[in-house]
Amino acid sequence: MTHPSIKERFREILLQHNFPQHYYLLAISGGVDSMILLNLFRESSAKFQVAHCNFQLRGDDAIRDEEFVRDYCAKHTIPFHSVKFDVEAYQKTGNYSVEMACRNLRYDWFKDVQKVNNLDYLVTAHHLDDNLETFIINLSRGTGLKGLVGMQIDNGKIFRPLLEFTKSQLIAYAQENNLDWKEDYTNETDDYTRNKIRHHISPILKEIHPQFNANFLQTLEFLNDNQQIIAQQIQLVKTSLFKGENPIRINVDELKKLNPLASYLHYLFESYGFLSTKELIKFLDSNTGSEIKSDTYRLIKDRENLLLIIIEKSTENEIQILDDFIEINSLNLKFVKSKNPNEYATEIVDFTTILFPLKLRKVREGDFFYPIGMNGKKKLVNKFMKDLKLSKLEKENVWLLCDQNDQIIWIVNHRLDERFKTTQTSKNFLNITLC
Amino acid sequence: MTHPSIKERFREILLQHNFPQHYYLLAISGGVDSMILLNLFRESSAKFQVAHCNFQLRGDDAIRDEEFVRDYCAKHTIPFHSVKFDVEAYQKTGNYSVEMACRNLRYDWFKDVQKVNNLDYLVTAHHLDDNLETFIINLSRGTGLKGLVGMQIDNGKIFRPLLEFTKSQLIAYAQENNLDWKEDYTNETDDYTRNKIRHHISPILKEIHPQFNANFLQTLEFLNDNQQIIAQQIQLVKTSLFKGENPIRINVDELKKLNPLASYLHYLFESYGFLSTKELIKFLDSNTGSEIKSDTYRLIKDRENLLLIIIEKSTENEIQILDDFIEINSLNLKFVKSKNPNEYATEIVDFTTILFPLKLRKVREGDFFYPIGMNGKKKLVNKFMKDLKLSKLEKENVWLLCDQNDQIIWIVNHRLDERFKTTQTSKNFLNITLC
Numbered sequence: 001m002t003h004p005s006i007k008e009r010f011r012e013i014l015l016q017h018n019f020p021q022h023y024y025l026l027a028i029s030g031g032v033d034s035m036i037l038l039n040l041f042r043e044s045s046a047k048f049q050v051a052h053c054n055f056q057l058r059g060d061d062a063i064r065d066e067e068f069v070r071d072y073c074a075k076h077t078i079p080f081h082s083v084k085f086d087v088e089a090y091q092k093t094g095n096y097s098v099e100m101a102c103r104n105l106r107y108d109w110f111k112d113v114q115k116v117n118n119l120d121y122l123v124t125a126h127h128l129d130d131n132l133e134t135f136i137i138n139l140s141r142g143t144g145l146k147g148l149v150g151m152q153i154d155n156g157k158i159f160r161p162l163l164e165f166t167k168s169q170l171i172a173y174a175q176e177n178n179l180d181w182k183e184d185y186t187n188e189t190d191d192y193t194r195n196k197i198r199h200h201i202s203p204i205l206k207e208i209h210p211q212f213n214a215n216f217l218q219t220l221e222f223l224n225d226n227q228q229i230i231a232q233q234i235q236l237v238k239t240s241l242f243k244g245e246n247p248i249r250i251n252v253d254e255l256k257k258l259n260p261l262a263s264y265l266h267y268l269f270e271s272y273g274f275l276s277t278k279e280l281i282k283f284l285d286s287n288t289g290s291e292i293k294s295d296t297y298r299l300i301k302d303r304e305n306l307l308l309i310i311i312e313k314s315t316e317n318e319i320q321i322l323d324d325f326i327e328i329n330s331l332n333l334k335f336v337k338s339k340n341p342n343e344y345a346t347e348i349v350d351f352t353t354i355l356f357p358l359k360l361r362k363v364r365e366g367d368f369f370y371p372i373g374m375n376g377k378k379k380l381v382n383k384f385m386k387d388l389k390l391s392k393l394e395k396e397n398v399w400l401l402c403d404q405n406d407q408i409i410w411i412v413n414h415r416l417d418e419r420f421k422t423t424q425t426s427k428n429f430l431n432i433t434l435c
Numbered sequence: 436m437t438h439p440s441i442k443e444r445f446r447e448i449l450l451q452h453n454f455p456q457h458y459y460l461l462a463i464s465g466g467v468d469s470m471i472l473l474n475l476f477r478e479s480s481a482k483f484q485v486a487h488c489n490f491q492l493r494g495d496d497a498i499r500d501e502e503f504v505r506d507y508c509a510k511h512t513i514p515f516h517s518v519k520f521d522v523e524a525y526q527k528t529g530n531y532s533v534e535m536a537c538r539n540l541r542y543d544w545f546k547d548v549q550k551v552n553n554l555d556y557l558v559t560a561h562h563l564d565d566n567l568e569t570f571i572i573n574l575s576r577g578t579g580l581k582g583l584v585g586m587q588i589d590n591g592k593i594f595r596p597l598l599e600f601t602k603s604q605l606i607a608y609a610q611e612n613n614l615d616w617k618e619d620y621t622n623e624t625d626d627y628t629r630n631k632i633r634h635h636i637s638p639i640l641k642e643i644h645p646q647f648n649a650n651f652l653q654t655l656e657f658l659n660d661n662q663q664i665i666a667q668q669i670q671l672v673k674t675s676l677f678k679g680e681n682p683i684r685i686n687v688d689e690l691k692k693l694n695p696l697a698s699y700l701h702y703l704f705e706s707y708g709f710l711s712t713k714e715l716i717k718f719l720d721s722n723t724g725s726e727i728k729s730d731t732y733r734l735i736k737d738r739e740n741l742l743l744i745i746i747e748k749s750t751e752n753e754i755q756i757l758d759d760f761i762e763i764n765s766l767n768l769k770f771v772k773s774k775n776p777n778e779y780a781t782e783i784v785d786f787t788t789i790l791f792p793l794k795l796r797k798v799r800e801g802d803f804f805y806p807i808g809m810n811g812k813k814k815l816v817n818k819f820m821k822d823l824k825l826s827k828l829e830k831e832n833v834w835l836l837c838d839q840n841d842q843i844i845w846i847v848n849h850r851l852d853e854r855f856k857t858t859q860t861s862k863n864f865l866n867i868t869l870c
Binding site: 136137139140141142143144145148193196197200201204205207208209211212214215216217218219222223224225226228229230232233234236259260262263264267 | 575
């Protein structure tokens with residue numbers, strides 16, 4: 001690729017990106033890559049603003065760079081945003097490396113600037129050498145396809161129009177067009193691994209094949225296509241195996257037929273937050289009632305199925321009943337005090353036996369009650385549920401209707417307590433209806 | 436991985452390969468990798484023989500190596516095969532590099548030895564470093580997934596039990612076990628690219644990540660899994676889009692809906708020998724009747740479909756009719772001379788008008804005939820077929836029944852020639868039946 005073509009190719013890329021529909025925020029450090037990005041945008045008719053981060057890690061150089069970008073924007077009347085970060089203070093808020101801290105600070109701030117100024121795309125000056133370095137780092141870490149395809153030119157949020165150009169093409173372009181930029185000397189030292197790759201591996205790869213860069217770009221495209229094809233296959237498998245919603249039911253035997261199993265499990269469950277394939281494989285053969293959790297989902301083994309259930313953030317375990325009608329998830333209960341037992345009621349108890357207010361709560365360890373029809377014998381609620389052969393999930397969904405003293409009146413929808421039953425002498429009734 | 440574990444791990448790998456079911460041919464050069472392979476096999480209870488190639492390219496060293504392996508096998512009573520090749524002579528038979536020539540000669544000979552001795556698996560001493568070098572070479576060439584997954588431990592024909600060990604693990608193992616081997620000094624110089632990688636890239640990769648080798652092995656496994664998942668998706672797509680057999684019909688609009696199109700076309704058509712994706716994409720929009728060919732298949736554009744047709748190697752264009760019954764592909768013709776016209780015949784001609792023997796042949800440019808019912812007017816066969824709106828494929832399947840003088844008697848199954856028709860004075864008939 002010759003240098004003048006960078007400009008032409010950049011225009012094509014902008015067009016492919018439907019640039020008039022977007023308002024961009026350019027992340028500009030003042031280094032050669034970002035100043036080329038800024039220059040190319042300035043020469044286009046795209047709408048954009050500029051953001052510069054000062055991490056205050058490089059003394060006078062950091063001040064110099066900020067001034068440099070600010071002046072450039074002022075000169076060309078480009079809306080400019082800048083921020084100063086206290087990286088060390090941020091690092092103390094968690095276990096962050098300098099790189100990670102800068103990354104978090106930078107991207108969070110960009111998001112804020114975008115929101116306030118209504119800028120829909122962030123634009124960075126990443127180039128092909130960045131992707132090659134990432135490829136090799138991920139290779140050395142033992143990655144899947146995802147780690148090898150690297151950054152995307154457009155991931156829906158970030159636009160990287162320089163991603164197909166190499167560093168040396170960019171530098172040649174900058175020199176040829178007399179662009180001005182500020183060297184960041186820490187680039188040469190701040191990342192041990194990337195520098196090893198940049199200085200010792202990349203040059204040899206280019207010696208091995210004169211077209212290495214173009215070919216590597218081609219490889220990335222192929223791998224990207226492969227990823228899309230895999231996603232389509234995974235979607236087909238998901239459609240055929242994942243039944244229903246919350247819980248999603250997945251037949252274990254069907255799941256086990258998938259081959260290669262480990263990779264299928266990885267792709268099928270990663271979006272639910274389950275990232276350990278080994279754990280998933282083991283889980284397939286676990287006992288009924290076994291459970292593993294991600295941040296967002298529970299996975300329960302229930303005989304021949306796996307159940308995938310959303311973890312509701314605000315699942316209540318105890319609810320005071322202050323009205324005569326209460327709705328909890330799919331459970332609708334109506335309470336009516338009456339002189340007569342209502343024949344349509346689900347259960348009827350003796351009103352005078354109850355100490356109000358009522359409450360509904362989940363089962364706790366050690367809960368007991370006196371099941372009606374057992375001659376006043378006491379029974380553990382857990383034992384009662386076990387005898388009913390309720391599944392783990394069904395057990396969790398059991399509600400107890402209790403009185404003020406936490407005595408169990410009714411295991412909702414299952415069994416009344418002997419102590420609250422109506423007798424021949426009852427005169428006031430509480431009719432409870434499950435609607 | 437510590438050294439003693441090579442032996443244990445090797446045993447596991449043999450077991451996974453169901454080794455008692457196989458009879459192996461070990462390719463043994465005498466170098467360290469192959470001598471370890473030989474040693475490990477000798478210490479197992481696997482059945483095997485040994486093959487050694489002498490390419491006569493390294494003077495006395497080549498003789499020394501052959502003797503070394505021969506002696507080892509004699510000492511341990513292992514069936515031994517060897518061969519001497521004239522590489523230069525072979526190179527002259529085609530445009531082969533030394534490497535390619537050696538490769539072809541070697542693998543062809545191995546096949547012969549396997550066949551004669553009933554050895555179902557070839558075993559080579561390829562190791563992880565070989566796969567890493569291949570990975571990087573293919574990366575530099577711009578490859579897809581196939582080029583990155585490298586050699587397989589078992590591809591159904593070749594078994595590579597050392598593929599997960601690194602060169603340095605193998606050398607340490609050989610030293611620790613006091614194995615004897617012969618150094619091949621050309622290894623250090625004979626392959627420029629592999630040596631660049633071996634000496635300049637691999638060491639740095641190992642510096643970048645201490646677990647590089649294990650992680651790279653992991654990556655290869657992931658990529659392998661990905662390839663399998665892709666193959667399953669391609670099979671599903673093929674099942675839904677490729678209709679019928681020879682010709683296989685493929686709806687062009689359905690094909691065009693596939694995304695990413697280029698990669699899908701690559702995977703769908705590579706097994707039919709169509710390797711240029713660009714050509715395939717262009718072909719989708721070509722005119723009806725357009726055609727491209729691979730070594731084994733023709734791909735024809737026929738209105739809304741593509742037709743995929745096997746190229747029959749022995750497709751005859753002209754067939755002498757020496758019997759009264761002839762079968763060509765799906766065409767079965769029966770000829771009966773009779774005093775009476777047979778009412779069940781497909782066509783009946785006047786026997787006396789024909790100069791025998793008859794022949795069947797395909798249409799040639801410039802062929803003409805006198806269609807019956809056109810008052811003796813002459814017509815080009817091509818024009819006749821065009822007026823019938825025959826497709827390209829149908830036209831190619833048209834046979835002409837001709838007499839000794841190559842006069843067209845019948846465009847089989849379409850139209851008789853005026854010159855051979857029966858008249859009121861006909862006394863002898865040739866009844867032709869399409870069965």
